[in-house]
Amino acid sequence: MQEFLQQVISGIATGGIFASLALALVLIYNAMGLVNFAQGEMAMLATFVAFTLIDHGMNYWIALPVTLVIAFAGGIAIQRIVIRPVEHAPILTLVIVTLGLATLVNGLAGFIFGYVPRSFPSPFSVQTVNLLGAYVSYRDLGVIGVSAVVLLAIYLLLQRTTLGLTLRAAAHHPEASRLLGVHVSWMLALGWGLASAAGAVSGIMAAPILLLEPNMMQTIIIYAFAAAVLGGIESPLGAVVGGVIVGVTVNLAGTYLPFVGGDLQLAVALAIIVAVLVLKPNGLFGRPSVRRV
Amino acid sequence: MAALLELTGVSAGYGPTAVLHGISLSVEEGEIVSVLGANGAGKTTTLRAITGGVRWSGNIRFAGRSLGSMHTEDIVRSGIAHVPEGRGILTELTVEENLKLGSHLRRDGAAVRKDYDRIFEYFPVLRERRRLSASTLSGGEQQMLALARALLMRPKLMLLDEPSLGLAPMIVRSIFEIIRTINQVDRVAVLLVEQNARLALEMSSQAYVLEVGRIAMRGESAELQGNESVRRSYLGY
Numbered sequence: 260m261q262e263f264l265q266q267v268i269s270g271i272a273t274g275g276i277f278a279s280l281a282l283a284l285v286l287i288y289n290a291m292g293l294v295n296f297a298q299g300e301m302a303m304l305a306t307f308v309a310f311t312l313i314d315h316g317m318n319y320w321i322a323l324p325v326t327l328v329i330a331f332a333g334g335i336a337i338q339r340i341v342i343r344p345v346e347h348a349p350i351l352t353l354v355i356v357t358l359g360l361a362t363l364v365n366g367l368a369g370f371i372f373g374y375v376p377r378s379f380p381s382p383f384s385v386q387t388v389n390l391l392g393a394y395v396s397y398r399d400l401g402v403i404g405v406s407a408v409v410l411l412a413i414y415l416l417l418q419r420t421t422l423g424l425t426l427r428a429a430a431h432h433p434e435a436s437r438l439l440g441v442h443v444s445w446m447l448a449l450g451w452g453l454a455s456a457a458g459a460v461s462g463i464m465a466a467p468i469l470l471l472e473p474n475m476m477q478t479i480i481i482y483a484f485a486a487a488v489l490g491g492i493e494s495p496l497g498a499v500v501g502g503v504i505v506g507v508t509v510n511l512a513g514t515y516l517p518f519v520g521g522d523l524q525l526a527v528a529l530a531i532i533v534a535v536l537v538l539k540p541n542g543l544f545g546r547p548s549v550r551r552v
Numbered sequence: 553m554a555a556l557l558e559l560t561g562v563s564a565g566y567g568p569t570a571v572l573h574g575i576s577l578s579v580e581e582g583e584i585v586s587v588l589g590a591n592g593a594g595k596t597t598t599l600r601a602i603t604g605g606v607r608w609s610g611n612i613r614f615a616g617r618s619l620g621s622m623h624t625e626d627i628v629r630s631g632i633a634h635v636p637e638g639r640g641i642l643t644e645l646t647v648e649e650n651l652k653l654g655s656h657l658r659r660d661g662a663a664v665r666k667d668y669d670r671i672f673e674y675f676p677v678l679r680e681r682r683r684l685s686a687s688t689l690s691g692g693e694q695q696m697l698a699l700a701r702a703l704l705m706r707p708k709l710m711l712l713d714e715p716s717l718g719l720a721p722m723i724v725r726s727i728f729e730i731i732r733t734i735n736q737v738d739r740v741a742v743l744l745v746e747q748n749a750r751l752a753l754e755m756s757s758q759a760y761v762l763e764v765g766r767i768a769m770r771g772e773s774a775e776l777q778g779n780e781s782v783r784r785s786y787l788g789y
Contacts, residue, residue, distance in 0.1 A: 435636070438640055
């Protein structure tokens with residue numbers, strides 16, 4: 260029981276990392292009906308930015324918000340420079356553009372920072388604390404806390420502010436929104452900025468565990484896909500719930516299913532994707548898409 | 553005095569297909585003008601040209617400004633509320649959120665609250681349903697929502713695309729009653745596109761008849777009501 264509880268809490272922490280990146284995917288999916296395959300790489304680059312800031316002596320708790328602002332601005336810049344010119348192109352073109360972007364960002368990070376894995380500082384110690392009989396590391400609790408704060412902030416922005424309302428409106432009904440005076444194009448850029456910042460949180464939380472190098476996010480993005488699909492690719496809340504479920508499931512499967520262990524965890528994520536697509540294609544929180552023909 | 557809205561020699565179309573062939577039309581401040589015509593005559597395209605939803609050539613001026621180089625968002629912000637074909641309801645959002653999108657650009661808080669009171673007085677059902685998803689509303693209720701939202705934008709001009717479409721006659725009556733009230737109380741000019749010619753002519757002071765992208769006739773609405781060929785083609789008696 261104690262071990263089970265430990266694994267669940269540790270799974271929730273991993274889930275927070277998946278959830279942040281899954282939320283980033285969902286935000287962009289809503290804005291352009293497309294999964295951004297470069298999301299993980301953008302998060303990795305932002306993590307290198309944080310690394311550089313901390314390496315130059317900046318306090319972690321200052322470097323974190325500064326990095327989020329830089330990631331936000333970077334996301335907007337990418338939308339304006341790379342995505343906007345092909346906005347109305349067929350979906351396949353957009354897929355290729357984001358795949359190209361992923362390769363480009365990955366190569367760029369490798370060129371600047373090299374491929375040697377670096378240890379990334381965490382403000383939370385790996386010492387454990389006794390929580391209801393389970394030994395939980397401060398690092399896991401810290402990851403849960405930071406993810407929760409960021410996800411809550413994004414939720415409140417989307418659901419409780421006028422800006423969030425216009426953002427959602429622009430994403431779902433661009434034409435109708437224009438007729439209500441919403442600057443749709445800028446809202447889409449803002450969506451990219453938000454997604455980029457959410458992804459950066461994921462990267463910064465993952466780096467102390469995985470070690471920082473240009474390919475760091477390539478497995479995380481698979482888990483994030485699984486989380487987003489499980490939650491219903493259009494639902495921000497679904498992405499968060501999906502992230503936690505995937506995190507816990509993968510962790511428990513790794514612990515209790517001998518044949519899964521540490522090596523087949525990614526297969527569990529892929530199995531979740533396949534199972535959801537077969538059994539409940541709209542995910543837990545997705546609406547069935549009904550189209551008049 | 554210059555007209556509030558003035559279209560001069562406007563042509564428009566979708567890709568290579570021209571829909572409008574040089575139409576001219578004007579709306580004075582506070583006036584209701586109706587545009588009649590059969591399906592495909594270019595009524596919707598006329599409205600879409602005004603708010604920049606379709607490529608056009610010619611000249612469109614609103615409140616003394618040329619709309620030629622302006623984006624839809626900025627045209628709308630300059631004082632035109634366009635209730636499009638299909639009503640433009642954001643079905644993913646709640647009724648209240650739809651209304652908020654009508655008032656989100658306004659900074660006159662007290663007046664906005666008064667306007668909310670007014671629209672809930674006109675359409676009590678919107679107050680009851682304000683927390684529900686707009687997708688749960690009936691066609692008539694969605695039309696009410698679209699009209700209420702347009703009112704909240706405090707426009708100088710409303711473009712209404714077939715407000716009667718698909719609605720029961722009684723609901724149509726009450727909706728047109730409120731359009732008339734808005735016009736009289738707020739001095740909002742209305743450019744009304746309608747298939748229901750009888751209703752449109754009753755409402756408006758001026759009317760245009762569109763036939764395959766050209767203005768076939770224009771005049772006082774009362775005059776057109778008495779016109780033999782209009783009666784036969786559009787009023788059906």
